[in-house]
Amino acid sequence: MTAVRSDTAVRIDGVSRFFGSSAARVQALDNVSLDVRSGEFLCLLGASGCGKSTLLGLIAGLDAPTTGTVDTTGRRAGMMFQDSALLPWLTAGGNIEVPLRLRGIRRAERRERVERLLAMVRLAGLADKRPHELSGGMRQRVSLARAFAQEADILCMDEPFGALDAMTRDLLHDELERIWRETGVTVIFVTHDVREAVRLGDRIVLLSSRPGRVAEIFDVDIERPRRIDSARVAELATTVTTRLREEVGRHGH
Amino acid sequence: MATESGTSTQLRSRSTDLDAETGLEVDAALAGLDALDIPTAQRRPLAARAWAATWPKIGALALFLLLWQIVVWSGWKPTYLLPGPGKALSEFGSRLGTGHFWDALARTLVRAVEGYALAVVIGVVVGVVVSRSTILRTAVGSFITALQTMPSIVWFPLAILLFKLSESAILFVVVLGAAPSVANGVIYGVDYVPPLLVRVGRSMGARGFSLYRYIVAPAALPSVLAGLKQGWAFCWRSLMAGELLVIVPGHSSVGADLQNSRELIDTVGVMASMITIFVVGVLVDAAFNTADQQMRVRRGLIAEGTSAVRAARGGRGPGAAGGGVDPAGGSVDGTVPHQPADAGAGGADGGHAGSAG
Numbered sequence: 001m002t003a004v005r006s007d008t009a010v011r012i013d014g015v016s017r018f019f020g021s022s023a024a025r026v027q028a029l030d031n032v033s034l035d036v037r038s039g040e041f042l043c044l045l046g047a048s049g050c051g052k053s054t055l056l057g058l059i060a061g062l063d064a065p066t067t068g069t070v071d072t073t074g075r076r077a078g079m080m081f082q083d084s085a086l087l088p089w090l091t092a093g094g095n096i097e098v099p100l101r102l103r104g105i106r107r108a109e110r111r112e113r114v115e116r117l118l119a120m121v122r123l124a125g126l127a128d129k130r131p132h133e134l135s136g137g138m139r140q141r142v143s144l145a146r147a148f149a150q151e152a153d154i155l156c157m158d159e160p161f162g163a164l165d166a167m168t169r170d171l172l173h174d175e176l177e178r179i180w181r182e183t184g185v186t187v188i189f190v191t192h193d194v195r196e197a198v199r200l201g202d203r204i205v206l207l208s209s210r211p212g213r214v215a216e217i218f219d220v221d222i223e224r225p226r227r228i229d230s231a232r233v234a235e236l237a238t239t240v241t242t243r244l245r246e247e248v249g250r251h252g253h
Numbered sequence: 254m255a256t257e258s259g260t261s262t263q264l265r266s267r268s269t270d271l272d273a274e275t276g277l278e279v280d281a282a283l284a285g286l287d288a289l290d291i292p293t294a295q296r297r298p299l300a301a302r303a304w305a306a307t308w309p310k311i312g313a314l315a316l317f318l319l320l321w322q323i324v325v326w327s328g329w330k331p332t333y334l335l336p337g338p339g340k341a342l343s344e345f346g347s348r349l350g351t352g353h354f355w356d357a358l359a360r361t362l363v364r365a366v367e368g369y370a371l372a373v374v375i376g377v378v379v380g381v382v383v384s385r386s387t388i389l390r391t392a393v394g395s396f397i398t399a400l401q402t403m404p405s406i407v408w409f410p411l412a413i414l415l416f417k418l419s420e421s422a423i424l425f426v427v428v429l430g431a432a433p434s435v436a437n438g439v440i441y442g443v444d445y446v447p448p449l450l451v452r453v454g455r456s457m458g459a460r461g462f463s464l465y466r467y468i469v470a471p472a473a474l475p476s477v478l479a480g481l482k483q484g485w486a487f488c489w490r491s492l493m494a495g496e497l498l499v500i501v502p503g504h505s506s507v508g509a510d511l512q513n514s515r516e517l518i519d520t521v522g523v524m525a526s527m528i529t530i531f532v533v534g535v536l537v538d539a540a541f542n543t544a545d546q547q548m549r550v551r552r553g554l555i556a557e558g559t560s561a562v563r564a565a566r567g568g569r570g571p572g573a574a575g576g577g578v579d580p581a582g583g584s585v586d587g588t589v590p591h592q593p594a595d596a597g598a599g600g601a602d603g604g605h606a607g608s609a610g
């Protein structure tokens with residue numbers, strides 16, 4: 001592709017995804033088309049069954065569309081999961097090392113990179129801790145560092161802060177925003193929390209449910225750094241919530 | 254685009270005052286939360302933990318010996334048929350000084366190790382192959398379990414016909430006894446690998462062999478270890494049955510000694526041999542439990558010291574000596590890597606008390 005390093009990081013074109021065999025076929029995504037700009041912070045928002053995780057899996061290359069194409073324009077996608085999904089038999093540092101080992105990077109360099117990535121998520125010196133010794137928020141930061149260890153240009157995040165308490169989540173929003181700005185990575189962030197989407201996103205893609213379709217795209221013209229409790233965030237969140245309820249309401253009968 | 258020089262970009266982002274301020278504020282709050290999140294429970298001293306893990310076993314053993322002695326005192330059987338624990342133990346003790354005892358034990362252990370090693374190799378290969386193929390799975394999955402439930406002793410007539418009274422006959426039955434357990438451990442281990450972890454592995458670029466190496470094998474380890482442990486138990490049982498039935502001329506062994514004592518109506522000798530068999534079983538079981546305990550502590554499946562605490566509360570562990578060895582593993586091993594990393598976590602000292610959050 002000549003489009004490498006273009007302004008578009010991900011091109012999603014007419015993507016549908018069905019699960020199951022012919023008789024009990026379920027459609028998760030229906031003709032979704034969407035361009036993600038390079039360096040953009042894009043939030044995918046929707047209720048249950050909108051296929052947002054499916055879409056993320058397609059972008060991360062874990063799954064293939066039934067029809068349509070997903071083009072990551074030569075960029076590498078890394079994935080971060082809701083449940084930190086750290087490997088429990090490895091230390092924090094060991095977890096971050098796995099993608100480096102998979103790419104055959106030498107030991108000395110690995111160690112150095114692990115330290116740098118841990119410092120980036122403000123967990124310097126905790127390389128030898130095991131996942132169960134860390135709090136939920138710390139585990140998610142290790143998970144974030146591990147995603148960065150994949151040298152991803154596109155960071156796919158599947159409700160990464162969904163299971164955290166509100167205070168930790170707010171702080172991690174700040175952290176994520178800082179790291180996003182420092183690295184210039186493209187973030188595709190799946191959430192069902194409208195305020196979180198408004199707090200973080202440059203754009204919010206609202207998906208309808210069963211099957212997932214793009215219902216509406218909102219531009220978030222609020223200056224950064226934002227606070228989740230600011231009036232402007234709340235205002236836009238109200239608009240988006242109203243629209244989301246409309247979409248969800250169509251399934252009530 | 255991705256992260257290159259973390260520090261220089263960090264400096265750049267801090268160049269604006271606003272950013273620097275919020276940055277510092279976030280820093281402080283985050284550091285505070287982290288410090289609160291690091292558990293502060295202290296480890297009990299090693300001696301206390303070792304004692305807590307040991308005394309229930311000693312107590313159970315003492316109780317057993319007492320009951321035995323009471324039965325002997327009751328005069329239920331003449332003492333030449335049922336001697337007391339004192340006699341049996343002193344016979345066991347005096348045997349420890351003889352070369353014959355050690356020769357017999359060495360032969361038995363060599364047979365056990367050879368048979369077990371072969372069973373592990375076969376079990377792991379069969380387990381991996383079967384777990385990868387749905388067809389094989391349907392074909393031989395239940396067959397393996399059926400094989401496992403066959404008492405090993407029923408194989409001996411066939412083994413003796415095939416191999417005569419030879420080492421091979423014993424090896425044959427020992428391998429047949431132990432391999433199905435190992436194979437089942439591998440199959441179930443692979444079955445129960447959380448799909449999320451496989452997804453994680455794939456998202457990091459692991460495929461085929463590397464997926465097995467980095468995700469599937471370590472995730473399956475607990476079940477594999479359980480299979481290995483059970484395999485050992487079957488191996489040891491089959492071997493003992495074999496040594497009683499298949500006495501190879503000129504080859505002394507623990508089982509042969511046992512059989513020999515029975516023929517001479519030497520009950521003390523029978524019991525001394527049984528004590529030998531029991532002690533080997535306990536020691537190997539303890540080794541497996543230590544490995545299991547270490548693995549669980551490392552993975553946060555057990556809070557360090559929990560089993561010792563449980564033991565201190567009344568030792569409701571499994572069976573008196575056989576299964577009750579486990580707490581010693583986790584508490585005495587000293588490999589638990591949980592010394593605090595001293596990373597500005599104010600006031601947090603000591604290891605961990607359990608899963609945080």
